[in-house]
Amino acid sequence: MPANRTGSAGTSPTGSSPAAGALAAAAILGFAGGLVVSSFAGFRDFLPELLRGAAVTVQVAAGGSLVAVAMALLATAARLYAPLPLRWLAVAYVELFRGTSALVQLFWLFFVLPMFGISLSPMTAGIAALGLNIGAYGSEVMRGAIEAVPRSQWEAASALSLGRFRTLRRVILPQAFVTMIPPWGNLFIELLKATSLVSLITLSDLAFKAQQLNQTTLRTVEIFGIVLLIYLALSLLVTLAMRALEHRAGRRLLRGKETG
Amino acid sequence: MNESPASSSETPMVRFERVSKRYGALTVLDQLDLDVASGEKVAIIGPSGSGKTTVLRVLMALERIDDGVIHIDGEPLTHMPQGDSLVPADARHLRKMRGHIGMVFQHFNLFPHMSAVQNCMEAPISVLGLGKEEAHARAAELLTMVGLADKLDHHPAQLSGGQQQRVAIARALAMRPRVMLFDEVTSALDPELCGEVLNVIRELGSAHQLTMLMVTHQMGFAREFADRVCFFDAGRIAEQGSPEELFGNPQHERTRQFLRAVMEAI
Amino acid sequence: MNAHWDWHYVHEILPILGEAALITLQATLLGFALALVIGLVLAVCRMAANPLVRHAAAAVVEFIRSTPLLIQIFFLYYGLPEFGLALDAMLAGLIAIGLHYGAYCAEVYRAGIDNVPRGQWEAAAALNLSPQATFRRIILPQAIPPIVPALGNYLVALFKETPLLSAIGVLELMQTAKILGSESFQYTEPITLVGLYFLVFSLLSSGLIRLLERRLGVRAASRS
Numbered sequence: 001m002p003a004n005r006t007g008s009a010g011t012s013p014t015g016s017s018p019a020a021g022a023l024a025a026a027a028i029l030g031f032a033g034g035l036v037v038s039s040f041a042g043f044r045d046f047l048p049e050l051l052r053g054a055a056v057t058v059q060v061a062a063g064g065s066l067v068a069v070a071m072a073l074l075a076t077a078a079r080l081y082a083p084l085p086l087r088w089l090a091v092a093y094v095e096l097f098r099g100t101s102a103l104v105q106l107f108w109l110f111f112v113l114p115m116f117g118i119s120l121s122p123m124t125a126g127i128a129a130l131g132l133n134i135g136a137y138g139s140e141v142m143r144g145a146i147e148a149v150p151r152s153q154w155e156a157a158s159a160l161s162l163g164r165f166r167t168l169r170r171v172i173l174p175q176a177f178v179t180m181i182p183p184w185g186n187l188f189i190e191l192l193k194a195t196s197l198v199s200l201i202t203l204s205d206l207a208f209k210a211q212q213l214n215q216t217t218l219r220t221v222e223i224f225g226i227v228l229l230i231y232l233a234l235s236l237l238v239t240l241a242m243r244a245l246e247h248r249a250g251r252r253l254l255r256g257k258e259t260g
Numbered sequence: 261m262n263e264s265p266a267s268s269s270e271t272p273m274v275r276f277e278r279v280s281k282r283y284g285a286l287t288v289l290d291q292l293d294l295d296v297a298s299g300e301k302v303a304i305i306g307p308s309g310s311g312k313t314t315v316l317r318v319l320m321a322l323e324r325i326d327d328g329v330i331h332i333d334g335e336p337l338t339h340m341p342q343g344d345s346l347v348p349a350d351a352r353h354l355r356k357m358r359g360h361i362g363m364v365f366q367h368f369n370l371f372p373h374m375s376a377v378q379n380c381m382e383a384p385i386s387v388l389g390l391g392k393e394e395a396h397a398r399a400a401e402l403l404t405m406v407g408l409a410d411k412l413d414h415h416p417a418q419l420s421g422g423q424q425q426r427v428a429i430a431r432a433l434a435m436r437p438r439v440m441l442f443d444e445v446t447s448a449l450d451p452e453l454c455g456e457v458l459n460v461i462r463e464l465g466s467a468h469q470l471t472m473l474m475v476t477h478q479m480g481f482a483r484e485f486a487d488r489v490c491f492f493d494a495g496r497i498a499e500q501g502s503p504e505e506l507f508g509n510p511q512h513e514r515t516r517q518f519l520r521a522v523m524e525a526i
Numbered sequence: 527m528n529a530h531w532d533w534h535y536v537h538e539i540l541p542i543l544g545e546a547a548l549i550t551l552q553a554t555l556l557g558f559a560l561a562l563v564i565g566l567v568l569a570v571c572r573m574a575a576n577p578l579v580r581h582a583a584a585a586v587v588e589f590i591r592s593t594p595l596l597i598q599i600f601f602l603y604y605g606l607p608e609f610g611l612a613l614d615a616m617l618a619g620l621i622a623i624g625l626h627y628g629a630y631c632a633e634v635y636r637a638g639i640d641n642v643p644r645g646q647w648e649a650a651a652a653l654n655l656s657p658q659a660t661f662r663r664i665i666l667p668q669a670i671p672p673i674v675p676a677l678g679n680y681l682v683a684l685f686k687e688t689p690l691l692s693a694i695g696v697l698e699l700m701q702t703a704k705i706l707g708s709e710s711f712q713y714t715e716p717i718t719l720v721g722l723y724f725l726v727f728s729l730l731s732s733g734l735i736r737l738l739e740r741r742l743g744v745r746a747a748s749r750s
Contacts, residue, residue: 099728103689103700104721111704111713189592196594200693207596214604221608224601228593235592320652351657358654369649373667382663383653428649435653 046213046223053209054230060126060195060205061234065188067131072138079143090139097136103197105129110201126198134191141183145176178249185242189235196231206230271334273298273439273471274319279328281314281495288314290495291328298333298438301465301472303482303503306492307518312475315492316441319473320363321354332360332439359387362437366444368424370416376403376427377412380434388435395434402430406460422453426460433464440464442474454478461485479522483507491515536715539706543719546702550723553620553698554685560624561684562677565631570661572636583632590629596690598622603694619691627684634676638669672742678735682728689720699723 071093078090097105106129109120120128149172157167199208210227214220272295281289288311296302304312317323319330321337329346330337339346340353349357371379380399384390390398403412406426416424425445432440442461446454458481464470465485476482482489483503490500491512499512510516571583590598603618613621642665650660692701703716 095729096725099725099732100721101686101689101700101724103687103692104717104724107700107704107713108717108721111707112717115712115714193592193594196596197690199596207594207600210597211600214600220601220604224597224605227597228589228601231593231597232589239592320648322648322651355654355656358651361652363652365645365649365652367645369643369645371646371649371664371668383655386656386659386663387654431653 046217046219046226049213050206050209050223050226050230053204053206054234056123056203056205057192057195057207058234060123060130060198060203061188061192063123063127064130064134064191064195067127068134068138068187068191071132071135072142075135075139076142076146079139080146093132094136094139097133098140102129102133102194103200105133106197106201122198122201122203125201126195126203130191130194130197133194134187137190138184138187141180141187142176145180145183146172148179149175175253178246178253181242181246181249185239185246188238188242192234192238193231270298272296272331273300273333274473275331276315277329277331279318279325279330281311281318281323281325287495289318289325292496294490294497296439296471296473298471299469301485301487302474303486303489304473304475304492305477305479305482305489305518306498310492311495312492313443316363316443316473316475319439320361320441321358332357359435360437361439361441362432362435363441363443364425364428364432364445366447368416368421368428368448370424370428370431372416375413375415376408376419376430379416379427380431383431384434398434399430402433403427405463406430407456420453421449422456425449425457429457429460429464437470439471439473442472442476444475444477446476446478458485477522479507479519491518493518532712532715535710535712536719539716539719542706543699543702543716543723546697546699547723549696550685550688550698553616553623553688553691553696554681557620557623557688558627558681558684560620561627561631561680564624564628565635568628568632569635569639572632573639587629587632590626595622595626595687596693598626599690599694615691615694615696619694619696623684623687623691627680630680630683631677634673634680635669637676638673639665641672642668675735675739675742678731678738682731682735685731686724686728 075090075093078086079094082090106125109129110122110125113120113125153171153175154167157171162171195205196207198205199211202208204212206227210223213223217223274294274296276292276294279289279292280287288309290311292311292315294315304315306312314323318325319337325338329339335357336346336349337354337357338349340349370376371382374382377396377399380402381392381395384395384398385392400409400412403409406429408423408426408430411419411423411427414423416427419427429445445461446457449457458478461472461474462485465472474482474486486503488500489503489506490497491506491510491514492498493514499506499510499515506515507519510519568583568587571579572587574580574583599619599622602622603613603615606613606618646664646668647660650664655664688698689700691698692704695701699720703720706716707713
């Protein structure tokens with residue numbers, strides 16, 4: 001779940017460069033684990049059901065990601081550039097969702113909101129809760145990245161009499177974008193992991209299917225073993241995708257620097 | 261060619277035998293031969309990248325050598341006897357041999373979380389098994405010797421560069437080494453602080469039978485203090501001799517070039 | 527608020543939630559203590575001379591961090607009995623949390639250790655200190671203080687994940703709130719109160735960490 005994993009002391013979990021070795025090691029471990037697991041009889045019985053659950057997990061993760069990015073953008077824009085009341089609102093949003101537990105937020109949306117006459121489906125509640133939660137962390141990431149762009153870039157742009165918005169869009173954001181990618185990669189992985197919480201509000205995702213199968217077959221180690229591997233595979237996919245994005249964006253920025 | 265004047269018959273305290281050290285394609289020590297007699301003070305000079313600091317670092321066993329053997333007082337440092345042959349030393353042998361050697365670094369490398377006296381007590385207690393009081397007495401005595409009697413409980417951050425370097429010297433001496441290595445010990449200091457450190461080394465040289473190797477850019481100090489000066493170039497000793505010979509009448513073109521360049525800089 | 531908020535009910539459940547809050551606090555502190563130890567062990571393994579140990583530790587860290595804590599809790603709670611090791615829910619949950627955050631702490635330790643200058647290792651070697659003494663007396667005391675804020679952030683993160691223990695029936699805050707809600711069909715008060723509890727504690731501890739960071743920053747600046 002969204003810890004303060006984007007913060008201090010250079011502890012970017014999956015984005016660091018030695019992680020390349022760790023990634024390979026994890027892949028090897030996953031492969032070895034996969035071999036062990038698949039040698040269990042009955043592996044084929046579980047897999048289709050678990051994959052159906054995984055599809056729901058992916059859906060929640062994808063929906064949550066969209067909401068998270070949108071909320072992060074809104075909150076960041078509001079905190080940096082909106083008039084005061086809106087700014088306070090954005091700060092309150094970020095602090096509220098970073099300060100409370102994701103599970104509490106999920107339960108609140110699912111159990112408490114209906115008391116106010118707003119009933120959300122488990123899927124909607126899940127996507128909304130996780131998106132709002134990760135979005136709050138994402139806003140911190142965005143603000144940090146924007147503030148990390150050297151002051152001199154603003155000055156250079158205003159020397160060219162570019163407007164504030166234009167400077168932001170054409171000068172600041174492209175640079176901030178690159179620094180933002182690794183921490184966002186970590187957030188997406190946190191989001192993916194946090195999707196398992198929706199099983200606790202009856203949405204039949206991967207974690208839910210695992211528990212269900214576990215209760216009917218009692219073959220705990222095999223089932224949860226496979227489930228961990230599926231999550232691992234999904235995480236690795238996210239990591240690889242984000243790394244590819246980082247590579248492309250970084251190259252473009254570098255090229256821009258060379259010619260400019 | 262590398263026989264030193266002081267060590268005619270007895271076992272040299274330090275002996276490099278065809279020692280090579282490479283970093284990838286770069287050879288920093290090229291089949292180096294060097295003997296240092298007990299009690300001898302050797303200054304090592306030369307252009308940067310000539311391998312002079314590496315001599316000290318491999319002697320302290322901070323880095324492994326790729327070829328050759330180093331002996332300390334007749335015992336192999338980098339190797340140990342096994343049957344009839346020499347095999348690369350294990351950690352235990354290295355630790356035993358390191359006990360003979362002390363080193364002072366360019367950047368002091370004091371332990372920032374310990375006071376001056378604690379810096380000097382840590383290893384005697386942990387390695388030599390000294391009692392706390394004995395270690396404190398020894399540390400206090402050495403710190404007094406280097407002129408820091410009133411700074412025992414100061415932390416490195418509260419000391420000037422020259423004072424820090426003097427603590428570092430006391431710290432190394434507290435282990436009672438037989439060989440002391442000084443790696444450009446004044447290079448990181450403001451010029452006005454060099455004197456106090458060099459004075460300590462000067463006293464050390466006159467009062468003790470310590471064998472000393474120092475890498476230095478202070479030609480004046482090398483000339484006055486050393487028994488022998490070695491000019492390093494490209495991982496070898498290009499020329500060596502007494503300070504008078506080497507500074508007064510250098511034989512090699514490279515040595516002359518180097519000395520000219522250094523003098524111009526002053 | 528509005529008509530949905532029942533102060534009388536709040537009064538009634540507050541003592542019950544207060545007791546559960548103690549369990550949450552307990553789980554947080556014990557889990558974090560475990561994470562600190564496991565993290566250090568993992569960090570040391572990641573720097574081991576033996577490449578097999580090094581890579582295995584890296585793989586374990588990566589694996590733990592790439593999979594959900596909830597599944598890890600289930601795995602330990604439901605799975606360990608198959609190996610003849612039945613743990614009660616609290617203990618299984620604590621181990622899972624300790625492992626999960628241990629993997630994160632390992633990276634923090636590693637960053638802290640990497641930041642100790644190489645000269646410190648060399649000075650220790652030149653003084654002939656044993657590897658253990660070097661690590662314990664020279665490296666760790668310098669590596670730890672700068673990473674205290676980062677570790678503190680993980681403490682707060684861990685605290686906010688203790689509600690996951692409700693999934694295996696540990697009677698911490700969330701589980702207690704859920705039970706209270708299902709008994710009275712009044713979810714608003716218990717879950718909101720739980721949220722408030724987390725909010726207050728998180729804000730407080732984040733403030734503390736920021737204070738600590740500033741003090742450490744000041745000290746680091748005065749040093750250089």
